[in-house]
Amino acid sequence: MKINLTRVAAAGLAVAIGIGAVGLGATSATAAVGDWTPNGTPEPYYIYDFDGVLQNGTTVLHYDDGFVASPSPTDVEARFAAAPADAEGVWVFIAPKGKETSIADWSSKIDFGLLVPGPDNRVLQPTASMAQFPATTFGAVKAAGGDYSLGFAFTKNNGVTFVGMGAYNTVHVVAGTGDYTYDVPQQIPGGGGSDPVGGTGEIGITTAVAGPVDGALSLTVPSGAKATLGNPTLDADGRSISTGSLPTFSVTDERFVSKPGWTVNTTVADFGSGSNSVPASALGIVPSIGASSTSSGVSKATFLAGAQSSSLFAEAVAGSGIGQTDLSGALTFTAPKGTPAGTYTSTMTVTLVSK
Template sequence: MLKSNFARFAAVGLAAAALVSLGATAANAAPVPTEGPLYVYDGNGILIPTAGHVFDWNDNISASLSATDMAAPFHCSADATDSYTFLAPQGQELTRSAWQAYAPNGFTAEGSKDLLAFTLSPYQQTNGTQGVAKVNGGKWSLGLACTKDNGVNYASSGVWWLPVTVEAGTGKFTADPVGDPVVGSPATIDLEATTVPVAPDVDGPLSLNVPVGAKATLGAAALVNGLSTSTGKLGEFTVTDERALSKKGWTLTSSVADFVNGTNTIDKKQLGIKPIVVSGTAVAAAAQVAGSATGSAPFAELAPLAAVGTTKLNADLTFVAPKDSVVGTYTSKLTLTLASK
């Protein structure tokens, strides 16, 4: 079902009808309504979204063809000699004698066939009996018509109107949407889908998967700020969480042993670790800086109720040896521990 917050109000073509002015007898073919949305502006020139808006009978409001320019002109056909705003029963907008009330409306300049924003205020339709619509309520249209022969007949084209529903007694009215939504107006489509649990009775497993024989070898050392420094990657590994029902979340921690070369030792705090979430919804922990690392620290976590599945992880490693370290190759172990929240 389509919903719209801004409605499109367009002239709708009707069958030909006899056109008779008040107290006169003359007729011509029904005019051609001019298609186009009508936008409503208040007395300060501010656009009013019409859908659901309740107007008072005496509100000072106007209609324009533009949502951004209140002064965008309406164009009458070449045979138009005058124009009128009107209040008419819905369905009788093209029957001149059916107008309940009306008021003259001028062109922008002498010789021009253009009209500016026209008044939609029912109380300003000063000729006729506009009070009938206020007392009785019901379905009405507020419009603008290009006319000729001193208003007796319609011009060849140029009729616009806004259908409204009037509340009896108070005269309050709301616009009736007609046709499609205005291009660019918000529209929504209701969607519905049904899902089933991954496992109807129990959660799946939570597991840590590190490649067999995994080993991280840091690159060739180089002097950085006068200290032997080497960098590398820990290597990708995964945490798989199939607990689609409980979604408890998890925490992953890392701990590092001291680095050893025979009888020589370098403290584990010299290994900097920057956890990386390669893919998945987990969050990486803060980096451990070489020289001040704690040796045992959080690596990553998945919050409760977060989307479960497979998380791929890695880390940047930086090893900085103290100045008095014996030259050589040092080894250590990094242990990963996975726990449910």
């Protein structure tokens, strides 16, 4: 179907308009009003050429060619929805995205005409051609290109006051030429007054919490726990060196109220093999805290030599150490030069003390 051309723009481009009773041969039907892309336009905004062919969104629309808009994807002569009661005129605009309702922020605009009083004040075929805009204001858009909103809006006070949105769409302007493409409208799920397909809500929840009570502080060392150091080798000084690791032992602190903290100390007896002995200081220990621990704020000694006197292995200061702390350590035994061969044994005593 051909578009009804009822006047010619000042720039010489044929522009089809139809506002109220002015449009010739226009149908009275319009597309359903709803939520459309881009989000914020009250109606879809489809673009047709002057032969009434719907543009598909991928074809480049040339700056000098003529185009008009319709709310229908099948009827170029469909009218847009009625204007607000206080609207006096219609302006076609191109604006930065998000600035559609701010006349002062529009990049360029043209006066599309006065509204005809009466119940049928619905816009027909607003122009969608780029050449329609004044060169003085559209020049910056043409030079820079980019994404804009193209559409029309209702105004009063000679186009100064915005009173309502007609419809618009996103256009992608080619820098330097003013050619453009546009996004074919899509209805947003749940819009247009249809039954909702989703939603959110809030439910208040109130619960009582019983006050915490202190539990116990305990130490767990596996039954029969043993550390065996093997594969002895002689170093450059002729000393026998062997390595191993401590089995994991655990501190559990369930004193959730007082949280006084705790200390783990260790003592090591001298090593003996028959009548031969090696002092406890021959054992070096590098403590470690297991990754499976649930406590926080626990610190450990960097290194300690096994000694008959108590040595700090790990500790939790007041306010920390609640939960389970798994402890272990790397062992290195360095026998003094000349120590007779044999199997030497000792015992480590682990003591947990509350702060």
